[in-house]
Amino acid sequence: MPLSATPQSLDASNLRDWLDGQALALGFHGVRITDTHLGPAAERLQEWLADGRHGQMEYMQRHAQLRSNPELLVPGTVRVICVSMNYLPPETDFDAEWQRLEDPTQAVVSIYARGRDYHKVLRNRLQEFAKLIEERIGKLGYRVFTDSAPLMEVELARKAGLGWRGKHTLLLNRESGSTFFLGEILVDVPLPIGQEIEVHCGTCTSCIDVCPTKAITAPYQLDARRCISYLIIENPDAIPVEFRKAMGNRVYGCDDCQLICPWNKFAKRSQLPDFAKRNGLGQATLLQLWSWTEEEFEQRHEGSAIRRIGYSRWRRNLAVAMGNALANGVEVSAIAEALSAALPSADHLVTEHIEWALGQKARSA
Structure with missing residues (x-):
C-alpha cells in the first residue's frame, strides 16, 4: 500500500526531478503543475461564448461553468498536473506540406490526425503516470483527461508553465513549437506548483x-x-x-x-x-x-x-x-x-x- 504524502515526498525540487524522469519514460515531453484558479480566463471564455464565436459547439456553452472551474468538474481537486506529448512523425517536412497544399489533386489531412487517435494514446499513459505518482507520494484522488472533458486545457497548461499562448490561441514553447497534445491529471493533493513563462511572439503576426x-x-x-x-x-x-x-x-x-x-x-x-x-x-x-x-x-x-x-x-x-x-x-x-x-x-x-x-x-x- 502506498504511504500517505509526507513533506519529503512533496519537496518541490525532489518531486520536480522525479516527475520529469517518469514523464519522459512514459513518452511525455513536458510536465508542470498548477492550481485550479483560472481568473480572467474564465471571464474571457464567457465573453467568447456570448459573442457566439463557438459556432455549433453547444457543449462549450452547456458546460461553461465546469470548464471555468476544475473543482466543480471533480470535487476535491486542488491541483492539475499538465503534460504535453509531441506528435510530429520523424519524416515530417514543413516545406513538403506547403507543396501538398499547392497541389489540387492531393487530399490534405492535418498532421496530428494521420496516426492513431491521440485520446487513446495519452489516456492510457496518463493513467499509468497517475498510479506512479500515487506510489511515490501516497494515496490520492485523481482523474485523467485529454481533450475529453470540459476543461480549459490550454489555459491550465499555460498557467502551469508548459508554454505561452500564441496569437493563434494555441500553446507554444521553445522546444516543441505548438505540435504537441495536452493531457491533465486532476488531483486532491497540494503538490508544489510551477511558474508561468514569458510570451515570446513579439511583433510576429x-x-x-x-x-x-x-x-x-x-x-x-x-x-x-x-x-x-x-x-x-x-x-x-x-x-x-x-x-x-x-x-x-x-x-x-x-x-x-x-x-x-x-x-x-x-x-x-x-x-x-x-x-x-x-x-x-x-x-x-x-x-x-x-x-x-x-x-x-x-x-x-x-x-x-x-x-x-x-x-x-x-x-x-x-x-x-x-x-x-x-x-x-x-x-x-x-x-x-x-x-x-x-x-x-x-x-x-x-x-x-x-x-x-x-x-x-x-x-x-
Missing part, C-alpha cells in the same frame, strides 16, 4: 496573416465559425459557400497557422509509432479517398480521430476539395465522373456539395 478564412480576428482572438478545422470537423451541416474556396484541398483539419509559425522550426519529432501516418494519409489523392466505401472508411479509420466525423461529413469535405480541383482545371474528367457517379446514392448533405463541386467545373470551362 504570421499566423494571423496566413489564415485562409481570417478566423484569427485579432491577436489571441479566434472565431471558430470561420476556422477551417471547425468547419470540417465540428460543423455538422453544410460548409458555408463563402468558405469553400478557401478550404482548398484540406479534407480534415488545417495546419496553416502552425506550419508558418517560426517556433515550429524547432519542433521536436516524436518517436512514438502511434503517431506515424496510416492508410497513406500523408500522400493520398482526393480520388483515392473518394473511392473508399463507407465500410472501408470505418475499417481504415478504426482507432483514428477522423472516424468520429462519420462517412457523410468525410464525403462532404472531399466533395468541396474536388470542386476546388475542378475550378483549377485539374483532372476534370476523372473528378467530374467520380462525383457524378456518387450522386444517385448520396445523402442530402453530400448531394448539395457534389452539385456545388460540379458547378465549379462549369465556371472553370
Whole structure:
C-alpha cells in the first residue's frame, strides 16, 4: 500500500526531478503543475461564448461553468498536473506540406490526425503516470483527461508553465513549437506548483496573416465559425459557400497557422509509432479517398480521430476539395465522373456539395 504524502515526498525540487524522469519514460515531453484558479480566463471564455464565436459547439456553452472551474468538474481537486506529448512523425517536412497544399489533386489531412487517435494514446499513459505518482507520494484522488472533458486545457497548461499562448490561441514553447497534445491529471493533493513563462511572439503576426478564412480576428482572438478545422470537423451541416474556396484541398483539419509559425522550426519529432501516418494519409489523392466505401472508411479509420466525423461529413469535405480541383482545371474528367457517379446514392448533405463541386467545373470551362 502506498504511504500517505509526507513533506519529503512533496519537496518541490525532489518531486520536480522525479516527475520529469517518469514523464519522459512514459513518452511525455513536458510536465508542470498548477492550481485550479483560472481568473480572467474564465471571464474571457464567457465573453467568447456570448459573442457566439463557438459556432455549433453547444457543449462549450452547456458546460461553461465546469470548464471555468476544475473543482466543480471533480470535487476535491486542488491541483492539475499538465503534460504535453509531441506528435510530429520523424519524416515530417514543413516545406513538403506547403507543396501538398499547392497541389489540387492531393487530399490534405492535418498532421496530428494521420496516426492513431491521440485520446487513446495519452489516456492510457496518463493513467499509468497517475498510479506512479500515487506510489511515490501516497494515496490520492485523481482523474485523467485529454481533450475529453470540459476543461480549459490550454489555459491550465499555460498557467502551469508548459508554454505561452500564441496569437493563434494555441500553446507554444521553445522546444516543441505548438505540435504537441495536452493531457491533465486532476488531483486532491497540494503538490508544489510551477511558474508561468514569458510570451515570446513579439511583433510576429504570421499566423494571423496566413489564415485562409481570417478566423484569427485579432491577436489571441479566434472565431471558430470561420476556422477551417471547425468547419470540417465540428460543423455538422453544410460548409458555408463563402468558405469553400478557401478550404482548398484540406479534407480534415488545417495546419496553416502552425506550419508558418517560426517556433515550429524547432519542433521536436516524436518517436512514438502511434503517431506515424496510416492508410497513406500523408500522400493520398482526393480520388483515392473518394473511392473508399463507407465500410472501408470505418475499417481504415478504426482507432483514428477522423472516424468520429462519420462517412457523410468525410464525403462532404472531399466533395468541396474536388470542386476546388475542378475550378483549377485539374483532372476534370476523372473528378467530374467520380462525383457524378456518387450522386444517385448520396445523402442530402453530400448531394448539395457534389452539385456545388460540379458547378465549379462549369465556371472553370
